[in-house]
Amino acid sequence: MNDSAVLLIDCPDRKGLVARVSSLLYERGANILHADQHQDHDLVLFFMRVEWALNGTGNGEETGPERFDLEGFKAAFAPMAAELGMRWKLSYSGRLPRVALFCSQYLHCMADLLHRWRTGELLCEIPLILSNHKDVERLAAFYGIPFEYSAVTAEGRTEAEARQLQMLESAGVDLVVLARYMQILSPDFVARYPASIINVHHSFLPAFTGAKPYHAAHARGVKLIGATSHYVTDLLDDGPIIEQDVARISHRDQVEDLVARGRDLERIVLSRAVRWHLDRRILCYGNKTVVFD
Amino acid sequence: MNDSAVLLIDCPDRKGLVARVSSLLYERGANILHADQHQDHDLVLFFMRVEWALNGTGNGEETGPERFDLEGFKAAFAPMAAELGMRWKLSYSGRLPRVALFCSQYLHCMADLLHRWRTGELLCEIPLILSNHKDVERLAAFYGIPFEYSAVTAEGRTEAEARQLQMLESAGVDLVVLARYMQILSPDFVARYPASIINVHHSFLPAFTGAKPYHAAHARGVKLIGATSHYVTDLLDDGPIIEQDVARISHRDQVEDLVARGRDLERIVLSRAVRWHLDRRILCYGNKTVVFD
Amino acid sequence: MNDSAVLLIDCPDRKGLVARVSSLLYERGANILHADQHQDHDLVLFFMRVEWALNGTGNGEETGPERFDLEGFKAAFAPMAAELGMRWKLSYSGRLPRVALFCSQYLHCMADLLHRWRTGELLCEIPLILSNHKDVERLAAFYGIPFEYSAVTAEGRTEAEARQLQMLESAGVDLVVLARYMQILSPDFVARYPASIINVHHSFLPAFTGAKPYHAAHARGVKLIGATSHYVTDLLDDGPIIEQDVARISHRDQVEDLVARGRDLERIVLSRAVRWHLDRRILCYGNKTVVFD
């Protein structure tokens, strides 16, 4: 991992935005590692992601032993951002994001995320695994992660969610990942984590929303099945899409074959979404995402 | 091309179907080139495609100079098929299927099909190109194919379709290909060519049915776009799917980029559907297809 | 899983092979679940895979409570097979194949196979995990599988392999899976398990054989990276290919990005190869495979 800072910006588009941001970074001695911009010409919006070294060991000229002065930069950047109507988020690699994983009975996504985390592919802390199924406890223990059992019934959802939110808060969680978690979150819960709850849906959205998408795909006779990772919003299966992938099937495949092939898709689209979120590559706007690569 | 016959069968599944069909062919000296079966275990249905040489020069033992006796086989097979409740279709390479191509203003699928036909990839006759746009006439002339201009207005559709059906009949057409033809066919028209009208829809069905699917895909923020070829039925964009494919897009792609990338998908899924239909690889049942490979 | 038998056949192609095999099965009351054939017209070879129910509860007519008489079928089939020059293998679901997993320091393939096995995707026994790295022991223990540490040095390979072969024999192993096992097996070892050792190579073979294929791919500037699963033969990276897949990369991807993306490819192509082998879908001939789908 780079010892670096990442600045994400979105604002109304106008001339000179790149010049002003990059000049400020240059003046303060930043060693830019990656920079990427995007403009939505229809909506006249500007998006930018810029990452720079904090320890002066990036490419280009040497800056000596001092570290980049992040607080000083912030103080200089804030008024410019206000003037230009920017929404922005500055993060740095010194603090790992804290992630909670929720799941139900299917553990393939959970097991996949944990293995990727263990091998360093996902740079985060995982202070909490929560499930309405007790089977996952053994897996959590293998990876040394605290497990919470949380049964949710229709009538007890409000209370259950209150307890869950408390757990998230006391664990200092930044991101909730629904790794095939079969409970629907209330609007109140969702509102507490805007653009910070990632779900995987086992279809190529917007086709086959709702329950049993593999059955629906089989009934319709499609020739490809898909999976979609997205941020959770109030509307079920309707949040901003982060990643999608598909696999070819044929008339020989029964529903259980689709389920098996789909597991691979789900693992891949969910793990990519989590990684990109952790790398601060994603900006949400409206009901869409910009994913810088 | 093989000098061969193809038998397509579907019937209720029961024991011994492969044995009975293959034994009859063996007794009559057939040199089987390809054989494929499929069972739908849920619906207890059996599907079979078998292709054999007509000229005795296939692999295996020599059969001498005589040709396979197709009429004799038919006479022997028909009672067995009746006994077993088979629907079947016997075709042979001596008679090329006759195809009519319909299009509107976008010519990429039309141009693609014609080039593939010229180079021998599509084994058929093309006695008719029909369009409500006159621009296609020059392209038709380049390939030496009769062109008919057919304007269709809301009030004049019945009459226009009557003329079109007459043209199809006098041209002896077996298959109608809608190569981005923007008119909706009436149920009467569709009923005349059951499982014999192939359309391409510029989305990954069942997502984004109806008009302007690329606009809808862009608005939804999907990360893959698709195209679908299918047989036309009474319900718009709802017939049995033959082939689908997708391409990756990103936040950088505007609607016109989706349109451009989609053209490649449309060409590919439509041309595959036409080729497989011409090769008698497709069986329809319910609202689905079996595509033997 | 079906309670079923699978017969794999290859032999010189000639007329009537399907008829004779399917008729014999029909006479003995078999309920065929799947049947697939393939002919190599150039080499005049015939390949067949047929699977039938053993318990009389398949589709089609009921056969009553008796089980299919496998020994009786074998006795009737053997002379026919001899007459027709068939190589054949009959297996049935009552006996699970026994698989040994070998790995070195990279555990992503191992962890993936074990999770798939636990969830029922891979129908086999796993009596042995062997590695020249001790880290895998904890993972083996989590899944309750005996672990053997086996250090291999250049000078001690003969002895080490002798011990390994003994372990395989006493564990009754049918299939050895090299899940990123970094040691080269001797020709003697390979000869003991013909078409029964599956390896994954982290490139799109035949490109980038040998060590460090991701470095080589990065140096060459390819736009897709791949992975290949194959049976092991005497020639390194040259055995019959079972499955391959690729992923798109760009100029932004460094070697470590290729390694990370490649891990997903490796998991997928290796797990597919193992599943297909366990499902008896693969026939080897020459340096190629037939994979029935």
Added chain:
Amino acid sequence: MNDSAVLLIDCPDRKGLVARVSSLLYERGANILHADQHQDHDLVLFFMRVEWALNGTGNGEETGPERFDLEGFKAAFAPMAAELGMRWKLSYSGRLPRVALFCSQYLHCMADLLHRWRTGELLCEIPLILSNHKDVERLAAFYGIPFEYSAVTAEGRTEAEARQLQMLESAGVDLVVLARYMQILSPDFVARYPASIINVHHSFLPAFTGAKPYHAAHARGVKLIGATSHYVTDLLDDGPIIEQDVARISHRDQVEDLVARGRDLERIVLSRAVRWHLDRRILCYGNKTVVFD
């Protein structure tokens, strides 16, 4: 098409490059439409592509009716570029690149490129089609493009190439596209068009270089076939790769099936390479390409 200018830069990486280029553009009133950078951290190289509006109608603030002063910008940029060791290329949409298409007997790539050009997908002039086969003349005539027949024999290559180079020069050609042109160009010819000759090779390079790659792929038993577009250099099939794609095949596919499927791949990878080159999205360095998206 945008009325725009595109600046491509590569130079040694150092701090402040983005700031200096974007500030200069901002000072001179440029309305940036797209900007993209890349750094090769290993080689300490910097790459940039920036596109801006020339007519003052881009997004952001209005600049009034005046056009961007391209000559003034050039005069101001040149000394900065010299100081920073930049190689750079400034082009603008007012002048369409001029492209020559070469082919031999297979016309699928040629027909595809011409259709894309006609429909506005490829923004260029095509003043010349050249072939050692006369069949292409009719196709050239359909699109109204001058055709030159140029037979090349082993002993007459020097003379033939001299005539070809003269044709290219008098047609003012910027880019030569080898659309399945089966002649090898001499090093002298290649040296005249550095990074300006695009070829398509019908394999997934570096696998199966040389002649008959589909035969080689079939013999090796691969499960995917590919195609590659690349700039031509002195070494056969070894130039910087621009684009690659693959398609899945199976044991059922004979060499002629690979050839047919491969035609679709060839069309796609070649047309993408040509479009990206025309859009000035490609930078070559060493034996690799940066393709900005």
